[in-house]
Amino acid sequence: xxxxxxxxxxxxxxxxxxxxxxxxxxxxxxxxxxxxxxxxxxxxxxxxxxxxxxxxxxxxxxxxxxxxxxxxxxxxxxxxxxxxxxxxxxxxxxxxxxxxxxxxxxxxxxxxxxxxxxxxxxxxxxxxxxxxxxxxxxxxxxxxxxxxxxxxxxxxxxxxxxxxxxxxxxxxxxxxxxxxxxxxx
Amino acid sequence: xxxxxxxxxxxxxxxxxxxxxxxxxxxxxxxxxxxxxxxxxxxxxxxxxxxxxxxxxxxxxxxxxxxxxxxxxxxxxxxxxxxxxxxxxxxxxxxxxxxxxxxxxxxxxxxxxxxxxxxxxxxxxxxxxxxxxxxxxxxxxxxxxxxxxxxxxxxxxxxxxxxxxxxxxxxxxxxxxxxxxxxxx
DNA sequence: TGTAATCCGTCAACAAGGCTGACATAAATC
DNA sequence: GATTTATGTCAGCCTTGTTGACGGATTACA
Numbered sequence: 498x499x500x501x502x503x504x505x506x507x508x509x510x511x512x513x514x515x516x517x518x519x520x521x522x523x524x525x526x527x528x529x530x531x532x533x534x535x536x537x538x539x540x541x542x543x544x545x546x547x548x549x550x551x552x553x554x555x556x557x558x559x560x561x562x563x564x565x566x567x568x569x570x571x572x573x574x575x576x577x578x579x580x581x582x583x584x585x586x587x588x589x590x591x592x593x594x595x596x597x598x599x600x601x602x603x604x605x606x607x608x609x610x611x612x613x614x615x616x617x618x619x620x621x622x623x624x625x626x627x628x629x630x631x632x633x634x635x636x637x638x639x640x641x642x643x644x645x646x647x648x649x650x651x652x653x654x655x656x657x658x659x660x661x662x663x664x665x666x667x668x669x670x671x672x673x674x675x676x677x678x679x680x681x682x
Numbered sequence: 683x684x685x686x687x688x689x690x691x692x693x694x695x696x697x698x699x700x701x702x703x704x705x706x707x708x709x710x711x712x713x714x715x716x717x718x719x720x721x722x723x724x725x726x727x728x729x730x731x732x733x734x735x736x737x738x739x740x741x742x743x744x745x746x747x748x749x750x751x752x753x754x755x756x757x758x759x760x761x762x763x764x765x766x767x768x769x770x771x772x773x774x775x776x777x778x779x780x781x782x783x784x785x786x787x788x789x790x791x792x793x794x795x796x797x798x799x800x801x802x803x804x805x806x807x808x809x810x811x812x813x814x815x816x817x818x819x820x821x822x823x824x825x826x827x828x829x830x831x832x833x834x835x836x837x838x839x840x841x842x843x844x845x846x847x848x849x850x851x852x853x854x855x856x857x858x859x860x861x862x863x864x865x866x867x
Numbered sequence: 868t869g870t871a872a873t874c875c876g877t878c879a880a881c882a883a884g885g886c887t888g889a890c891a892t893a894a895a896t897c
Numbered sequence: 898g899a900t901t902t903a904t905g906t907c908a909g910c911c912t913t914g915t916t917g918a919c920g921g922a923t924t925a926c927a
Contacts, residue, residue, distance in 0.1 A: 524833050531821040532756065533859040534840065535730075539749075540855045541843040542727050543770075545720075559883055564724075571717065577904060585728070590885055592905060614894045614903040636716040642845035643709055646838065651709065653831065653838025655719065658726040660827035670725045674718045744912055762875060775914055777876060799874040799923045 548634035556627070561586075561594045566620065566628040569604060571673070573619040576609065580618065583673075603627055733819035741812070746771075746779045751805065751813040754789060756858070758804040761794065765803065768858075788812060 549563055568583050569575060577595070581588055595618075598604040603624035609615030620628060643651045662670055734748055753768050754760060762780070766773055780803070783789040788809035794800030805813060828836045847855055 524828055524836065526825060526828060528821055531824050532752075532817065534824050535817065535820055536752070536756065536859045537840060537843045537855070538727065538730065540851070540859075541846040542723065544848045544851075545723065545846055547848075561884060567717075567721070571721065578902095586884085587886065588904075589887085589906080593884080596905090609903090612895070612903080614892095616904070632717065632720065635720055636713055638846055639716050639719050640711065642842050643711060645845045646841040648709055649834065650838030650841040653835030654842035655722065656831040656835040657827050657839035658722045660830045661726040661730055661823055663729045663732075666725070666729075670722070674722050674725075746913060763873095771913085772915065773875075774877080774916085778913080781876085794874090797874080797924070801875070 545635060545638060548638060549631040552627075552631055558597070561590075562598060563628075563631050565591070565594050565598060566603065566624060567632065569618045570620050570625065570628050574617045576615045576617060578615070598624070730820060730823060733823060734816040737812075737816055743782070746775075747783060748813075748816050750776070750779050750783060751788065751809060752817065754803045755805050755810065755813050759802045761800045761802060763800070783809070 546560065550560070553559055553563060564584060565580065568580060572579065577588070577591070580595075581591055584591060595604065595606075599606050602621055605619050605621050605624075606616045607619075609617055646654070659667070659671060731745065735745070738744055738748060749769060750765065753765060757764065762773070762776070765780075766776055769776060780789065780791075784791050787806055790804050790806050790809075791801045792804075794802055831839070844852070844856060
């Protein structure tokens, strides 16, 4: 697979023993090769997240707002606590963002039905429109990359990403990512 | 974990064993499915970058320092301008980080040989040690994910990431990350 | 040779978006 | 009735990004 300066540099063997249980083909990955993967991930994610920035800036919002809009759209009716758990930020930090979104009429916050202490969050039509505009360049980027790389590559891409998740939250993430239940938009 | 809900999702629509080129196999991806990919990428990257944080915090440093250490290690002798281009931040922002690293003896800044206006940056032994400690949990995460997902998945992972890069900087990035995991075009 | 451009460093001010701590209120629970 | 829970909010701090301005050293050029 790889050689050249890379292989010359890390004559050190890959530390991943584990035997060839999963596949007959072994992966010999030097630390340097793993660093290259980390770097690739860094650049890809940087480019990916850079897409919506101009739109956000034009409205005086930031990435934190985009994240909130994204997850509220994906889980309409989510509570503040639920959003806190997903985003892993403090309630003070989230509240600052949420307040702006509500004030600008992008997010609707309604009293919980069973528990009136809670707030159920959902996007207003304007919020939906903005979220769509923000995420469209990202979807276009993924669509294009997927088309160029092909179905097997896409399957591998998703498999590796899933395995990279923290074990603790993996089930939660995968159930969310994998739930076709929210196709009802 | 390799399949189940994920495979059912449509990433794996690659049934044909014939010689059909990968671009001929169609990908039917709804916007909702693309959003799921974006979400998965978000969670994976979040977990990935969370690894070194405790070590950094213990030394009073942040992620910006880790990024600088990483790229200086990968390109020893890089100039300030080169690092600026990679990180895409302002020189004032980078300088603040770089100054700390030099002050703490983690980075060595020497006068350029051909052009004495430039500074050539490299890690000191202490800087190498810190960078290694910071990146080790990330490499371990990748090693494990790669081993579990298998070689084909790894190849697909890298292919998709490469296709996600901005066209403008793709060549530069790929030459830096030593791309030979696949042959695009 | 003199002038302009370049590379780097720095000061100042500011903003986004994290954080902790403290406190308040309404509603649910025990 | 007392306590816990869900949420909101004030105040202040930190990191890391931004603009704008300026200066010194060095190189490139007319």
